[in-house]
Amino acid sequence: MLEQIRFLLNDYTFQVVALGTGFLGLLSGVIGTYATLRKESLLGDALSHAALPGIGIGFILIQRKELSVLMLGAIISGLIATVIIQTMSRKTVVKLDSALSLILSSFFGLGLVILTSIQNNPNAQQAGLSNFIFGQASAMLRSDVQMIGLTGLVLLILVALFWKEFKVFTFDPMFGRTLGFSGKIVESLLSTMIVVTIILGLESVGVILISALLIGPSVAARQWTNRLSLVMLLAAGIGFVSGVTGTFISSMGTRIPTGPSIVVVVSLFVFLSLFISPKRGILARHVAYKKRQKVFMKQIRSLEE
């Protein structure tokens, strides 16, 4: 057993994939914090589905599986979806969740339509396009990890540079506007960053599970502290550890897909945090409740005497 673990840790493929998923977890932990705090966590779910037609169109245009072009297509169609969703929910009576589910499924349908028509035209290059739907972390290459690392670095620098602006628009957009910041610029920058993070994760964990990676770490981290900076650091840590552990589990066992096992690890972190976090946790609240009850009973008894 120990021998096997040591062998795995020295394995090149494992190192590459673990590093990639770890980075991805870290990044989605940081960016996801904004998404969950702004109560837009399901936007990630919708956007990841909406990226599919962009990937298909990108492929049709160049007839090759050039990752950067596919990603660009995905980003554009993700942004179009964001604009439609926000127009629907902000300008009219349509509720956010109706807009989300409508756009999610019709864009996904469009993606399937495009992918099927690509499959009908024989072109050997198209193999593996459907990997985007479920993701295939084990196929991650060194160049993929480098791209995740570089893009991630840019995103993290942006977070550091616009820390104040993002913070004020996350918690109190009205106040931000009165201070003279442009709401439009900050908000579109934020949504672009969320879209980019999702697209980075598409190839490795897939359309459906990337939203869990975006939501999970930040929800878990939120239980432990009330400071934005600490929540973000913790979320980054949890995301990184989940990515690496999930990859580890899937490499240890036989036939365990990587994406889903990462999601299971993230969920464990979430439930653990919900239960045992010291101030807000379910256990802590139960104990506090019992204690209050006891004090109350004592007071009543002393009044009776």
Add this chain to the structure above:
Amino acid sequence: MSMINEITLIAIVVAVACALPGVFLVLRGTTMVSDAITHTVLLGIVLAFFVTQDLNSPLLMIGATLVGVATVWSIEALQQTKLLSNDAAIGIVFPLFFSIAIILITRYAGNVHLDEDSVLMGELAFAPFRRLMLFGLDVGPRALWTMLVILLINSLFIGLFYKELKITTFDAGFAAALGFSPVLIHYGLMTLVSLTAVGAYDSVGSILVVGFMVGPPLAAFLLTNKLHIMIGLTAVMAVINSTAGVRLAFMLDTTIAGMIAVVTGVTTLLVFVFSPEKGLIKATVNRKREQKKIDQRLKEIS
């Protein structure tokens, strides 16, 4: 019956069956819960498959429906802790269930016809090949009969509990005061949503079911303020979308369910922009007019 007519008929029945419970999902603002359900029924299908070892067993449907209800229950249990926002609760629960389902499939069911592709995407074009035999007689595609039964159940539920559904949707507190149980009606509705999602998964796939459930009711919602008219319009929109979708898919030789989802998106967005009462254009014009009025008043005052 020719192939295309048979497929159109199945598509119409699926679309109407999905859209009916969708009316109340849209009005209650819980459509993303149905998105979660359509993903998690996969877990139910897998678990029930391990027990029965038969993909056509009715137990599969019951198992999957139960997991759908369990999803709703877990989401609500999480929401009640107040430790995370409502949408985050949805986003935590369904990927977890879905992941467990995928792990189970890849580990144990690799050699049977049960893969995540077929569950998520589905394919209407294959539906006519799976026939239902009764007493050695070919009575039609199996999917048609399954969805007809579900459509009947959905219509009966809405017909019988129309007033309960209406009152719990628009004013849950008042309903509770009158002695109706909003919780009971809520879970009844969610059970129907799960049942419909399970029934529709092999013809349209679980992701597109959401579009079938949300699109037509949303378009109808933008066109009227009366519940019964909304239900009627929903059915009409569902029929139009599915017929047009099937024709277009045949013309372009592509996935039928995907095409119907695209048509649904397009018609709903058209209604969204052009609806005479609640559309985008109307809202913009209204806002401009209000602004002008305020500007004028300001000028008068100064």
